[in-house]
Amino acid sequence: MPLDHRRLRGPDESQPPELWAAQPRDGGGGEAEESGAAPRDPCALRPLFARAGLLSQAEGSAYVELSGGTKVLCAAWGPREAAEPGGAVAAGRLLCDFRRAPFCARGARPRPGGAAEREAEREAAAALREALEPAVRLSRYPRARLAVSALLLQDGGSALAAAISAASLALADAGVEMYDLAVGCALCRPPRGDGDGDGSAAEPWLLQPGEAEERGSAARLTVALLPALNQVSAVLGGGRGGEPEGWGRALRLGVEGCQRLYPVLRHCLLRAARRRDGA
Amino acid sequence: VLALSERPAGERLCSTEEASAGSGTYARHGSIFASLAGCLQRCAEGGGLPVVSVVRDAEAQLLPGVGAVVTCKVCSINSRFAKVNILYVGSTPLKSTFRGTIRREDIRATEKDKVEVYKSFRPGDIVLAKVISLGDAQSNYLLSTAENELGVVVARSEAGVQMVPISWCEMQCPQTHTKDFRKVARVQPQFLQT
Amino acid sequence: VGAPRPQRSPRREGPGLLGPCCGAAPLRTVEPLEYYRRFLKENCRPDGRELGEFRATTVNIGSITTADGSALVKLGNTTVICGVKAELAAPALDSANKGYIVPNVELPSLCSTRFRSGPPGEEAQAASQFIADVIENSQIIAKEDLCIADGKLAWVLYCDIICLDYDGNILDASTFALLAALKNVQLPSVTINEETGLSEVNLKQKNPLVIRKHPVATSFAIFDDTLLIVDPTAEEEDLATGTVTVVTDEDDRLCSVHKPGGSPLTGAKLQDCISRAITRHKEVKKLIDKVIKSIKPK
Numbered sequence: 050m051p052l053d054h055r056r057l058r059g060p061d062e063s064q065p066p067e068l069w070a071a072q073p074r075d076g077g078g079g080e081a082e083e084s085g086a087a088p089r090d091p092c093a094l095r096p097l098f099a100r101a102g103l104l105s106q107a108e109g110s111a112y113v114e115l116s117g118g119t120k121v122l123c124a125a126w127g128p129r130e131a132a133e134p135g136g137a138v139a140a141g142r143l144l145c146d147f148r149r150a151p152f153c154a155r156g157a158r159p160r161p162g163g164a165a166e167r168e169a170e171r172e173a174a175a176a177l178r179e180a181l182e183p184a185v186r187l188s189r190y191p192r193a194r195l196a197v198s199a200l201l202l203q204d205g206g207s208a209l210a211a212a213i214s215a216a217s218l219a220l221a222d223a224g225v226e227m228y229d230l231a232v233g234c235a236l237c238r239p240p241r242g243d244g245d246g247d248g249s250a251a252e253p254w255l256l257q258p259g260e261a262e263e264r265g266s267a268a269r270l271t272v273a274l275l276p277a278l279n280q281v282s283a284v285l286g287g288g289r290g291g292e293p294e295g296w297g298r299a300l301r302l303g304v305e306g307c308q309r310l311y312p313v314l315r316h317c318l319l320r321a322a323r324r325r326d327g328a
Numbered sequence: 329v330l331a332l333s334e335r336p337a338g339e340r341l342c343s344t345e346e347a348s349a350g351s352g353t354y355a356r357h358g359s360i361f362a363s364l365a366g367c368l369q370r371c372a373e374g375g376g377l378p379v380v381s382v383v384r385d386a387e388a389q390l391l392p393g394v395g396a397v398v399t400c401k402v403c404s405i406n407s408r409f410a411k412v413n414i415l416y417v418g419s420t421p422l423k424s425t426f427r428g429t430i431r432r433e434d435i436r437a438t439e440k441d442k443v444e445v446y447k448s449f450r451p452g453d454i455v456l457a458k459v460i461s462l463g464d465a466q467s468n469y470l471l472s473t474a475e476n477e478l479g480v481v482v483a484r485s486e487a488g489v490q491m492v493p494i495s496w497c498e499m500q501c502p503q504t505h506t507k508d509f510r511k512v513a514r515v516q517p518q519f520l521q522t
Numbered sequence: 523v524g525a526p527r528p529q530r531s532p533r534r535e536g537p538g539l540l541g542p543c544c545g546a547a548p549l550r551t552v553e554p555l556e557y558y559r560r561f562l563k564e565n566c567r568p569d570g571r572e573l574g575e576f577r578a579t580t581v582n583i584g585s586i587t588t589a590d591g592s593a594l595v596k597l598g599n600t601t602v603i604c605g606v607k608a609e610l611a612a613p614a615l616d617s618a619n620k621g622y623i624v625p626n627v628e629l630p631s632l633c634s635t636r637f638r639s640g641p642p643g644e645e646a647q648a649a650s651q652f653i654a655d656v657i658e659n660s661q662i663i664a665k666e667d668l669c670i671a672d673g674k675l676a677w678v679l680y681c682d683i684i685c686l687d688y689d690g691n692i693l694d695a696s697t698f699a700l701l702a703a704l705k706n707v708q709l710p711s712v713t714i715n716e717e718t719g720l721s722e723v724n725l726k727q728k729n730p731l732v733i734r735k736h737p738v739a740t741s742f743a744i745f746d747d748t749l750l751i752v753d754p755t756a757e758e759e760d761l762a763t764g765t766v767t768v769v770t771d772e773d774d775r776l777c778s779v780h781k782p783g784g785s786p787l788t789g790a791k792l793q794d795c796i797s798r799a800i801t802r803h804k805e806v807k808k809l810i811d812k813v814i815k816s817i818k819p820k
Contacts, residue, residue, distance in 0.1 A: 064610050
């Protein structure tokens, strides 16, 4: 690995203490206790907290927290001069940036700037852009660029979905003209066979999975919806197996989840608008 | 004009049969939706359909459009054009500057062939100009000062003192009394500050 | 702590500009330094503060549960979060009885338009180095305390400091966030099994770190080579001719003075900075003690 001179590096190698935990890892861990508890309602939504307009330097900003510990902060900037003239003159461009805080996940701290980390962030940024672009009226911003930056502070599962919701709130808070908010909702399907084969396999998809559910899943899906227009702006994800009907059912479940989350985001945006106009 | 409660972006406001879509809204599938989070306004104009629009109290995100009068600062000049940074659109400050170009032939309306850029603008001048084009793949915003009201409004002499306009093409330093050429904007009384 | 104060802006200045510049605060964008000097003449600042006044400071501890310790510090609008993750590693060969503390400051594009996405820029690198120097010079933690088995196993504390909202004076906010996050750290107990020689970690039994010193940074901006203002905003930092950061500990001793170029400062002025930093240390220490106490009973 090339040496990173721009960061302080510490030792070449280090391991998270969980690796050396006295208890055998597969049995007594905290996560196992959680999943050992009564199986959860697969359609249950985790309570969502959202607040817009909290950063001073960004033109628009939003913070979204899913109970159970997913925390995303987003900033958005209205039209700026496109860095290079040329390219598409007719419509504006939406630039997305996605960062993961080095302390956002349990277990080993990823090396910031490492190849794997950079790739994961680039992928998430591209997904964010795919989900947001259909929601923004880019034709209103000829020759300009709009920017969104997301920072994942804590990953407790369904992080991309939370980032999509937070980013569209931030754009709306920045006064960017939009067709609609983009609301994100994640799903995952636990691996078939181990335990859930008996009867409950009809609807194995879980809505808004937690981090432990996500890690063990066989398939993952993030749905982004424009709720007022009732149009899906992006379906992201993948996984192993499953019948086509199963995926179709998952999509419907995700769309329904987005519809249920929309009132919370809508309320948050109105509150921010009221606060801004009152100030 | 009637201001109603705030609306979030993406909210359906009414059918296109009831009203027509104004600023901050768009029409789709026979309905009008809000595209901004702000206050709903319904404006009835003699007989026709009322116009619904959504406005934000917070400063709007303006882009310089064709025909807009902008205030800019001159960055650099050469014999063919002056490069400027656009700071204001109308009276609204931009959150970030946009670059623009004033070509030699767009500096004034008459005797275009005799215009010399360095006798019209100097780096640091504050200039009023009008957007004539959003530019193409090679250039950025094209601006013009070919109107009496457009041109240099603030300029400093070599001594660093703000100069006073003495004619449409000259300004004078009140300290050293040296004269400098500029494409001076005619002072409009409504813009004079008291 | 503290409600936002109303703006005491002397609105009487005429910008002296013609044309459509007569909008909101035109002087501020066209001639920012001139705009600023008018406030300084009246011994106040555009945000209503006096020259020696700090912004409202708040700290929130332990909100990131995936980190071993965390703190969110707000200094007015400036917001900084610090998360500490502890990992195990072999000590360096030349210091077999010491662990590691690895601080990194990130200024992501999220916190201000002045930063681009990508690897840390100059300012972030300088801030990281500053924090590393503070850790080294103040002996906030004795690195020997992080050693578990001589030459075999030691703790590495990765302290990632991320700016969320950049409105000036990130050095003070970062130093404070680091200290508060370290005070929040709980490390699992580690023992070396005598027979197997392997280390065993007990995640259930956790111990706080021993914080030996409490370094607090206090920053000043120098205006027109002579005037000192404390806790500068981003705008003030841009207009200033220089900045000084003084770090002191609870024994009123100097840990570090950081003055990256800029206009020179007389010895008397520097002495003034140091004594003001000592006063500020007491306020910050009081605040952190109060917050730590409030979360202890849990």
